[in-house]
Amino acid sequence: MAAVTLYHWEPNANSGKPMLALMEKGVPFDSHYIDMLNFDQHKPEYLAINPQGTIPAMTHGDLVLVESTAIMEYVNDAFDGPNLMPGTARDLWRIRWWMKFMDQWLAPSFSMFGWKYFVGPNALKAHGQDKIEAQIAQIPLPERQLAWRKAVFGLFSEAEMAESGRRIGVGIQMLEAELAKREWLASDQYSLADVNGFNLAYAMPLSQPHLANDDLTPNIMRWLRAIYRRPATRECWKLGRTPMASRVEILEQDYIPPRAESEGIESGVR
Amino acid sequence: MGMILYHGEPNGPSLAVLAALAESGVEADCRPIDLLAGERHTLPGVTEPLARDMGIEGEGPVLVVEGEAMTESVFIAQFLDESGANTLQPKDAYAHWQMLMWCRRITERCAPAAAFLGCQATAQPRLAAMNQAAFGAVLNTIASEDLRVRWVAVAAGDFPEDQARDCIAKVTDAVALVETQLADGRDWLMGELTIADFETYGWLAGTVTLVPDAWTGKGRAAAWLARVRARPSVQSALARATLPNPESQWAPGPEINRWG
Numbered sequence: 001m002a003a004v005t006l007y008h009w010e011p012n013a014n015s016g017k018p019m020l021a022l023m024e025k026g027v028p029f030d031s032h033y034i035d036m037l038n039f040d041q042h043k044p045e046y047l048a049i050n051p052q053g054t055i056p057a058m059t060h061g062d063l064v065l066v067e068s069t070a071i072m073e074y075v076n077d078a079f080d081g082p083n084l085m086p087g088t089a090r091d092l093w094r095i096r097w098w099m100k101f102m103d104q105w106l107a108p109s110f111s112m113f114g115w116k117y118f119v120g121p122n123a124l125k126a127h128g129q130d131k132i133e134a135q136i137a138q139i140p141l142p143e144r145q146l147a148w149r150k151a152v153f154g155l156f157s158e159a160e161m162a163e164s165g166r167r168i169g170v171g172i173q174m175l176e177a178e179l180a181k182r183e184w185l186a187s188d189q190y191s192l193a194d195v196n197g198f199n200l201a202y203a204m205p206l207s208q209p210h211l212a213n214d215d216l217t218p219n220i221m222r223w224l225r226a227i228y229r230r231p232a233t234r235e236c237w238k239l240g241r242t243p244m245a246s247r248v249e250i251l252e253q254d255y256i257p258p259r260a261e262s263e264g265i266e267s268g269v270r
Numbered sequence: 271m272g273m274i275l276y277h278g279e280p281n282g283p284s285l286a287v288l289a290a291l292a293e294s295g296v297e298a299d300c301r302p303i304d305l306l307a308g309e310r311h312t313l314p315g316v317t318e319p320l321a322r323d324m325g326i327e328g329e330g331p332v333l334v335v336e337g338e339a340m341t342e343s344v345f346i347a348q349f350l351d352e353s354g355a356n357t358l359q360p361k362d363a364y365a366h367w368q369m370l371m372w373c374r375r376i377t378e379r380c381a382p383a384a385a386f387l388g389c390q391a392t393a394q395p396r397l398a399a400m401n402q403a404a405f406g407a408v409l410n411t412i413a414s415e416d417l418r419v420r421w422v423a424v425a426a427g428d429f430p431e432d433q434a435r436d437c438i439a440k441v442t443d444a445v446a447l448v449e450t451q452l453a454d455g456r457d458w459l460m461g462e463l464t465i466a467d468f469e470t471y472g473w474l475a476g477t478v479t480l481v482p483d484a485w486t487g488k489g490r491a492a493a494w495l496a497r498v499r500a501r502p503s504v505q506s507a508l509a510r511a512t513l514p515n516p517e518s519q520w521a522p523g524p525e526i527n528r529w530g
Contacts, residue, residue, distance in 0.1 A: 063364050070370045077363035089352040090335060096345040097321050104326050104378070108529055147529050160528065166415070174324065 002061030004029040007049060009036045010244045011237045013111065014068040015056045016199035019239065021072040021192060023232035025081035029058075031239055037123050039135045053140045069099050072192050084192045091187035098178075098186045098193040106171040107200050109164035112156060113207070118244075120151030172211045172220070175201065179219035183226075190227075198227045203247040209259035216258060225251050273298040274334045276313055278305040279519035280507040282385065283330035283343030286472035288507035290347035290465060294354030298333070302512055305329045305521035306396055308408035313339070323413035327377070328385065328420065329521035343472070344373045347465045358465045365460065372459060372466045376473055377524065380444035383437035384473045385523020387480045390429045393520050397425035420522040433526065441477045442484040445491050448474070452490040457497060471498040476517040 006022065006029050008015035022029050034040040034055050042053045050057040050066055058065045060078065065071045076084045085092055124132055132152055139145045150156050175197070178185060186193035202224055204212035214221050227233055228251040237248045250256065275291060275298045277284040291298055303309035310329055316322065317337030325341035333340040333349070340346055351358040360366045397405065405425060412418045423429075448470065451459050459466045475495065478485055485492060498504055513519060 060364075065364075065367055067371060067374065070367050070374070073370060074363050074367040077366060089349050090338070090340070092352065093340055093345050093349040096348065097325075097340075097342055100326055100342060100345070101324065105324075108527075112529075143527070143529060163416075163528070170415075174320065178320070 003059075005032055005059045006030070006056060007032045007034050007046065007058070008056040008239075009034050009041075010240050010242055011199075011248075012203075012240075012244055013107065013114075013199055016236065017068040017196055018056050018058055018071040018075060020195045020199065020232060020236045021075045021084060023236050024084060024190075024195065024230070025075055025079050027075065027079045027081065033239070033241065037119065037126060039123075039138075042135065042138050042140070047140065051140060053144065069103055069192075069196060072195065076192060084190070084195065086189040086191060087187040091189075091191075094186040095191045095193040099196045102171075102196055102200050106167060109167035109171070110200060110207075112160065112164040113168075115147065115151035116154065116156050116161065120148075120154065123148075124152050168208060169211060172204065172208065172217060176217045176220050179223050183223075185223070190230075194223070194227060198224065198233070202228070202251065205256045206247050206250050207264045208261075209256070209264045210261040213256045213258045221256065228252075272335075274315075275300045275331060276303045276310065276334065277301070277331040277510070278303065278310075278329065278521060279513055279516040280511050281476055281516050281519050282381070282388075282472045282521075282523065283327055283469075284472070285475070285504070285507050285516075286343045286465070286468040287331045287333070287346045287350070288510060289468040289471075289501065289503040290350050290358060292503035292506045293358055293468075293501075294350040296350050296354040298350075300510065302510060306393055308411050311408075311411035311413070319413070326524055327381075328417060328523040328525075330523075344377060344465060344469055347468065351465065358463065358468075360460060360462065360464065369460050369464050369466050373469050375447070376444065376466075376470050378527070379440050380470075381473045382524040382526045383440035383444075384477055384480070385520060386429065386433065386437045386526065387441065388476055388518075388520030389424045389522060390427075390434065391480060391520070392518050393424050393522070394427050394429075397421070398427065400425070416525060417522065420525060424522055437526075438481050438484070441474075441481045444470075444474060445477070445481075445484040445488050448491040448494060449488045452494055457494070459494070463501075467494075467498050468504070471495065471504070475499070476520065479518065 004027060006018055008019055011019050034046060036055060040046060041055050047053055049059065049064060052066065054066060056068055056071065058071050065074055085095060127135065136145055136148045139148060182188055184190050184194050185197050212220055228248060237245050277288055277300060280288055310332060313332060313334065315337060316334055316339045319339050321341040322332050322339035327342050330341055330343050331346065333346050340349065348359065360369055409418055409421060412421065459470060508516060
């Protein structure tokens with residue numbers, strides 16, 4: 001079998017998706033940590049792998065794959081192991097629908113908070129204004145340049161943040177309603193939609209404690225704890241190197257009460 | 271298991287799904303709806319409306335199976351293919367990844383741009399001509415707040431110039447991408463005929479008149495467009511048109527990426 005190398009940041013959001021999918025699938029891989037806050041993803045050695053400078057990327061023999069959800073589908077197709085796209089054709093449709101909804105509608109809203117309160121300020125603190133300007137200028141994709149500029153220099157407008165906040169509220173209600181219908185997000189079996197959703201949602205009880213907790217969203221909490229208990233999840237989160245990954249330990253608590261929104265912004269670091 | 275496919279005029283995502291349906295051999299009851307009258311939001315017999323209400327695609331087709339509304343044209347096409355002839359997706363895992371990446375490139379970057387320009391050209395006058403009460407009644411049936419915002423922008427003629435320029439650039443990029451992809455002389459985008467051909471055709475067919483400059487000197491792309499159009503499945507989809515020039519019929523589509 002050709003060797004698999006995964007280039008990833010923390011087990012979180014986009015990086016965490018293929019990490020967890022590979023581990024659930026039982027595919028051994030060479031883990032290559034890319035320190036996003038150190039701009040490793042824009043260094044020549046990484047751009048030689050993925051010229052777009054986005055994380056994650058995966059190589060399988062001579063093949064290079066990008067885009068986290070598409071990588072997960074490839075992993076499921078290309079390797080033996082448990083089928084992570086199980087069920088009927090309609091279940092597959094539902095898995096794909098939820099992944100697209102999360103990837104394009106809900107996750108960008110979460111990440112706007114994460115970048116404003118965590119990624120931007122931490123990158124600025126670590127590098128200083130002049131160096132960071134130069135780093136941003138080297139980013140290959142213009143839309144990623146814009147995202148970094150907005151995050152680092154606090155340029156997200158109030159209207160943008162309000163809209164992201166609205167979407168997070170709506171999305172959490174949608175997840176809760178869906179998980180009240182069935183054990184897993186998109187079908188009766190554990191699937192890539194759950195892998196995707198966990199990476200999006202695992203820290204919600206910390207970052208959105210006023211919206212996601214055992215009183216308001218018991219089904220989300222049941223689902224997050226069930227995924228957290230899986231051996232692959234435990235192994236995956238061990239690959240984290242920053243306090244970001246340790247947020248997952250909140251799921252060891254049996255009861256998480258509602259708390260104020262402001263506490264979430266302080267501790268949430270999405 | 272009876273299926274009902276509610277579709278708009280055969281353009282954009284409705285065209286893609288109608289063509290995939292014909293290729294798949296799956297039986298479905300195809301019912302045309304007037305997207306600009308908001309009919310998509312008041313379909314009968316929908317007990318699971320979530321995907322219709324909160325889909326990314328905007329006013330795309332809706333396949334109703336056992337009361338569940340299924341949306342997103344690429345995924346409906348995959349569902350039909352997997353329920354039927356199973357000929358429209360590469361079997362090799364890497365080739366399949368390439369097809370998915372292509373479709374994402376089209377649905378995330380080209381589709382919002384084409385819908386923006388198409389709505390500016392043809393949907394805006396029709397929505398602007400609706401009386402206030404009738405338009406308000408349509409808006410009241412739309413569950414998604416951000417889709418409602420896109421409808422209001424179209425009716426109000428709110429098409430900022432910088433966005434229009436960006437949309438023209440994105441459509442131009444997509445046509446150029448097709449031209450490059452066909453450089454090795456292949457007939458279809460992925461080599462074999464796949465969902466990518468129908469999805470791409472659906473969003474690009476109408477841009478021949480919307481952004482004619484994008485097609486200048488793009489002989490391979492133009493020949494591919496004609497090839498897709500000649501497919502019996504596309505011809506049967508076009509035969510379902512209830513208005514002349516279905517490729518000029520547009521409705522509010524996916525939103526333009528909020529991150530830029």
